[in-house]
Amino acid sequence: xxxxxxxxxxxxxxxxxxxxxxxxxxxxxxxxxxxxxxxxxxxxxxxxxxxxxxxxxxxxxxxxxxxxxxxxxxxxxxxxxxxxxxxxxxxxxxxxxxxxxxxxxxxxxxxxxxxxxxxxxxxxxxxxxxxxxxxxxxxxxxxxxxxxxxxxxxxxxxxxxxxxxxxxxxxxxxxxxxxxxxxxxxxxxxxxxxxxxxxxxxxxxxxxxxxxxxxxxxxxxxxxxxxxxxxxxxxxxxxxxx
Numbered sequence: 001x002x003x004x005x006x007x008x009x010x011x012x013x014x015x016x017x018x019x020x021x022x023x024x025x026x027x028x029x030x031x032x033x034x035x036x037x038x039x040x041x042x043x044x045x046x047x048x049x050x051x052x053x054x055x056x057x058x059x060x061x062x063x064x065x066x067x068x069x070x071x072x073x074x075x076x077x078x079x080x081x082x083x084x085x086x087x088x089x090x091x092x093x094x095x096x097x098x099x100x101x102x103x104x105x106x107x108x109x110x111x112x113x114x115x116x117x118x119x120x121x122x123x124x125x126x127x128x129x130x131x132x133x134x135x136x137x138x139x140x141x142x143x144x145x146x147x148x149x150x151x152x153x154x155x156x157x158x159x160x161x162x163x164x165x166x167x168x169x170x171x172x173x174x175x176x177x178x179x180x181x182x183x184x185x186x187x188x189x190x191x192x193x194x195x196x197x198x199x200x201x202x203x204x205x206x207x208x209x210x211x212x213x214x215x216x217x218x219x220x221x222x223x224x225x226x227x228x229x230x231x232x233x234x235x236x237x238x239x240x241x242x
Contacts, residue, residue: 001048001121002098002156003041006181007034007108008054008079008088022056023226024108025063028236033226034060035067036088039116042072049074050097052090053081071151081195088199092185099182100175102126107169110231111235116170125214126174129154129167129203135218136160141167141200143215150212154200164215168198168223171213180211 011023018026024034031039038049049072053060061076066072075097079090087107104121120128129151131143138156142163146152154167173181184202188194194201206212222240225230 001047001050002050002101002103003038003046003053004050004091004094004098004103004105005108006052006087006094006106007035007060008052008057008082008085008090009087009109010055010083011109014226014232017229017232018055020056022053022060025059026226026232028111028232028239032063034063034108036114037067037074037087037106037108037110038064040112040117041104042105043114044118046121047072050077050094050103051075052077052079052094054090056077074089085195086197086199088185088202089189089195091199091202092182092189095182095185097180100179102175102178103173105171105173107225109226110169110223111226111239112168112170112218113221113240114161116168116218116221116223119218120170120216123214123216124173126172127177127211127213128172128216129213130170130218131165131215132168132223133165133217136163136166141169141198143167145215150214151203152207152212154204156198165217165219168218169225170218173193177206177211180206180209184209 007024011018025032077093142158144153145164
């Protein structure tokens with residue numbers, strides 16, 4: 001299993017905290033978001049990482065190399081267009097290392113209970129997407145489930161009334177799905193030039209092709225996404241003790 005962490009964004013909404021620090025290196029009670037995530041992944045037995053960097057990439061690379069050394073195998077991929085593309089472009093770039101292979105996909109701005117990763121990796125399903133149930137608005141990446149319990153729609157524009165919850169941003173992707181995903185991403189990037197959309201659009205476009213996810217409900221576990229300074233301050237006061 002390979003863990004792919006997308007860490008290219010500038011996190012403008014978190015300024016001034018991110019003026020001189022990439023978002024994933026922000027400290028929450030003694031450890032950065034990236035360190036917490038990598039430690040959780042390693043605790044589940046994964047030692048192979050692909051980290052897509054962009055903004056202040058040297059700081060991320062220096063941290064990982066100095067902190068983890070030879071205890072992991074890591075490939076850094078630089079998104080030079082980090083200031084004008086969205087996470088779908090970073091995911092596409094990661095394809096040079098993971099296309100056609102199974103991998104664990106994570107956004108780098110998450111703070112979560114390490115048990116979530118353990119449970120996702122332990123699932124017998126080939127493709128798993130983590131879901132959290134709470135009151136939804138327009139901003140969240142919402143997930144609609146079909147009668148079979150699998151995802152039938154995933155987007156920010158679907159109705160909060162029909163959505164089962166929000167996608168947390170942690171997915172386990174099997175080899176067959178990975179092959180289909182990168183075929184779709186190639187078309188989206190090189191033909192349609194959809195570099196500034198969210199990668200969930202590719203997930204949604206794969207559903208009619210017969211590729212979807214089993215949902216794993218993470219609502220009972222601590223998690224939060226850090227988009228604003230207020231989010232960051234709230235996280236420091238609500239995160240459970242290690």
